[in-house]
Amino acid sequence: MRLGVEAAVVDGELVAGDIETVDDEITAVGLTPSGKGIALPGFIDIHTHGYDAVDFAHASLDDLGRASRGLTATGVTGFQPTLLTLEGDDMLDAAERHSSARYPGARFLGTHLEGPFLSPAHPGAHDPSLLQLPDVETMRRLLEAGSIGQVTIAPELPGASEVIDLLTARNVVVAVGHSDASAREAHEAFDRGARVLTHVFNASRPFRHRDPGVVGVALTRGDVYVTAVVDNVHLSREATLLAMQVGPARFVVVTDAMEAAGQGDGVYTLGNRQVTVKDGEARLADGTIASSVLTMDGALRNLIDLGWSVSEAAAAVSTSAADALSRSDLGRISVGGRADIVVLDDAFEVKKTLIEGSEVFAA
Template sequence: MINFKKINIVLENEIVTSSLKVTNGKIESIGSSSDEQGFDFSDYYLVPGFIDQHIHGSAGFDIMDGTLEAFDEMSKSLLKEGTTSFLGTTITQSFDNIEKTVHLMADAKVSGANLVGVHLEGPFLNKVFKGAQPEQYIIPTDVKMFDKWNKYKNIKIISMAAEVDEAFKLIKHCSKNNIIVSQAHTNATYDISRKAIDNGAKGFTHAYNAMSKLHHRDIGVVGNMLLNNDAYAELICDGIHVSKDAVRLLYKNKGRENIILITDSMRAKYLPDGKSELGGQEVFVKNNEARLADGTLAGSILKMNDGVRNMIEFANVSLVDAVYMASTNPAKNLGLDTKGSIKSGFDADLTVLNKDLEVVMTIVNGKIVYEKELKK
């Protein structure tokens, strides 16, 4: 059992100073507690654990390493930023490498943040906006190939370019099977992008990045993203991938209900500046930026609690709304019905933040799995 005698609890629409009790991995109650013993965190916030639906790597490990060790070490490192659940995100690679990694994740047991499924980024992309995706492995959509990868039904999101999907066959197939399609690495026109949503696509991957730009005669994928609130937008809120003004514009158009904060981080997160790797490509990390040799951004080294703090600063939103975008929205998007909010009966996946939004405690499935020594 865990008992918070007094703490500032971040709910979906307000912050209340109250007590909270955790029993058997669940939030048992919010409100008056008769227990005399427990944590008195009156100067701290209790938020629902962050859910990172788009992350490639961390702490020297990458999902495409395709090992149980990599999955586990990543999951443990994410606790330091308050993330309690994540999707292991692939990158465009050979058929065999993708199959090996996706299948291994189906039964993987990790000791840190919950590994709740796979985000398949690529290989069905447009080479024009390949970004840091290895071009030699980019191919047109193939429904049979996708189904082989999804043998164990653990792919939750596929990021793809609608214009390489003839007659939207894969989009329709995924929509019928409750798999989220997110538009990514795409040079689609506005019309094609809109039709992709009409046929079942539900999201836009790493907003603004690697997608056709807004033009006054064809507003492209970026324009469709800003105009259409039938699909969410992922946001890397690091001030590098997306400027402060672009964050404000996105929030003004889509609001908290249609934005999902992500990190899109790669293996160099938590490591010193220097050389790293992504998808077999050399990456150079300096001043919080990860880039290929030609200067192309190659994922991020963003931590989720920093993304939340940046969202508050860049778009002048409340902590309640920023947490909603980092926890509640991804839970709703992924169908994690007992995660993403602080409610009685929900999973006790919780994060304690100080007033500077630094993580001081992370709780997963009712167990304290990370603690930072508190300043006295």
């Protein structure tokens, strides 16, 4: 099947010409005659709490399938439904549902646990009363409950090192976030196997020139993926540009979205928290930023507006996320590779999404 595009980002480079797929595989690139639009590797969101009236903390199996289909309209072909800290066994139950659901659209890449082992000094939108000290047995129970792909943890907390060791031994991605770690403590966590920073500049010890904290360490180490919510709310333009200096190979766009994404202004649920969305900003009653209404295609357009080329932006919304998860089979257009592709028009709006060569969305 020919996609009918004018160009594609192939192995990180913009290549003129059309793409051909056979079954689930990309079989040829740079073909003539070409058509219109541009093909990019399907977008991968490794931190999202919900979409289109579905809150991943309380979603039913049917809700998860519906969100999976809906996300393809934003170019997403793979995602990690993310849980903030919940009461009692609610995190266990939600992780179990995530693993049991069928995903007819964007593929499930494992649950991202953003909690409960976070610093009470930087809870963000998490309920501080529900945060816990890291505990290996609690972590084991969570791992047994479902397919856990990523865990965000504050590494300075007592017991964190043992939890990080457990997670890395199980090949679970460890992210540092909601943390008051010093630079020394951050280095120790990354040396131990953590490799992702959760939403740079948000809900962590602030960067200072003599106290750089986890942010300064993550930005200056070459082995850490830096995730960012590029929605013009979580970060100023200048802060986004600063974080982008790590380059597209380490800069990972996430939406950190909630069920209000794809909806509109109103009052919504984020786990056990009530969030008001007004003028595209999601906040708790006290004004704390609480998730977002960002979509991955919107983030791509924001990166291009900030000066990145389409190839650089494509890496940040797809390839670098796949690499952060050690998924070399995802996040790239290559001959012989998996045909997870999004086709955009000249305004970078999604026109078509394919997963394993099958069209799952068409505008």
